[in-house]
Amino acid sequence: MIALTRIDDRLxxxxxxxxxxxxxxxxxIYIVDDETANDEFATMICKGLAPLRTEVFVLHEDKAxxxxxxxxxxxDVQALILVKGPGALIKMLNGGLELKKVIVGGMGKRxxxxxxxxxxxxxxxxxxxxxxxxxxxxxxxxxxxxSDNSIPVSKLIKKQ
Amino acid sequence: MKLYCSDLKEDLxxxxxxxxxxxxxxLLESARLIAGEIENAAYLxxxxxxxxxxxxxxxxxxxxxxxxxxxxxxDLLGGTPCNSFxxxxxxxxxxxxxxxxxxLPMLLEVISSRKSMTDAELSDCAQAxxxxxxxxxxxxxxxxRMKQEDKNDCVNQN
Numbered sequence: 001m002i003a004l005t006r007i008d009d010r011l012x013x014x015x016x017x018x019x020x021x022x023x024x025x026x027x028x029i030y031i032v033d034d035e036t037a038n039d040e041f042a043t044m045i046c047k048g049l050a051p052l053r054t055e056v057f058v059l060h061e062d063k064a065x066x067x068x069x070x071x072x073x074x075x076d077v078q079a080l081i082l083v084k085g086p087g088a089l090i091k092m093l094n095g096g097l098e099l100k101k102v103i104v105g106g107m108g109k110r111x112x113x114x115x116x117x118x119x120x121x122x123x124x125x126x127x128x129x130x131x132x133x134x135x136x137x138x139x140x141x142x143x144x145x146x147s148d149n150s151i152p153v154s155k156l157i158k159k160q
Numbered sequence: 161m162k163l164y165c166s167d168l169k170e171d172l173x174x175x176x177x178x179x180x181x182x183x184x185x186x187l188l189e190s191a192r193l194i195a196g197e198i199e200n201a202a203y204l205x206x207x208x209x210x211x212x213x214x215x216x217x218x219x220x221x222x223x224x225x226x227x228x229x230x231x232x233x234x235d236l237l238g239g240t241p242c243n244s245f246x247x248x249x250x251x252x253x254x255x256x257x258x259x260x261x262x263x264l265p266m267l268l269e270v271i272s273s274r275k276s277m278t279d280a281e282l283s284d285c286a287q288a289x290x291x292x293x294x295x296x297x298x299x300x301x302x303x304x305r306m307k308q309e310d311k312n313d314c315v316n317q318n
Contacts, residue, residue, distance in 0.1 A: 015195075
């Protein structure tokens with residue numbers, strides 16, 4: 001089943017590898033990102049960065065929904081899905097994948113992004129994408145590490 | 161000497177880091193970046209010119225001040241923080257788990273596992289985490305292979 005879906009543009013890094021994997025007892029990590037999937041070297045690095053006792057898979061955004069629907073049915077799998085931004089998730093939702101909860105954990109500063117919450121920055125387009133995910137019934141929360149309290153993204157959008 | 165103690169909860173074991181210089185302080189700071197705010201943690205840094213006798217007394221006082229279970233982590237086996245701990249063991253009110261060679265993976269493991277594990281389990285787990293993360297990155301990712309002639313050069317130089 002899908003144990004956690006997280007937006008984090010650093011993909012696998014310290015917080016994910018040591019804190020989130022443990023929090024949800026993940027044994028498989030699915031990175032859904034075209035840029036990584038199209039780059040053999042980046043894919044190899046991501047697989048090599050697999051935290052102990054986990055396996056990493058890299059999927060194309062268009063093909064992810066089908067593959068992850070199957071993963072969600074497997075009761076003996078605890079999957080952690082990582083994407084760099086909301087765009088990949090919208091494609092997966094449109095592909096028919098059901099995502100109950102999504103955590104926004106890492107979106108770094110960029111020319112088109114404005115500060116949103118603590119270290120998280122988002123662009124206007126991404127705000128719209130967040131909004132459409134919320135409308136589709138996704139529980140969208142900002143939470144950087146498991147020990148933080150989570151804050152609903154809808155509340156933060158209203159404050160903007 | 162530099163001493164710090166975080167907010168304390170009753171039912172959570174206390175981690176006490178001890179080092180030569182600022183390592184213990186910095187290690188906790190680095191762990192915070194990854195794991196968020198860390199409760200029930202303390203450190204004691206030995207600074208240049210500190211008297212080892214005073215350091216010993218401070219360790220004894222610090223460890224006896226916690227009613228909770230305690231996990232001591234030191235930087236270097238055989239160094240002053242390690243030896244000072246050993247020398248005060250008999251004057252401690254309770255048994256204290258202590259491990260040497262502290263590093264970031266080890267500390268993160270202990271932070272996450274301390275509540276659910278016994279001292280024996282935590283000891284194994286901390287040591288394993290500390291060792292398992294050590295590897296040759298070039299080999300792990302097959303970044304490049306050393307050319308045969310370079311290898312020969314090395315041998316000849318020796």
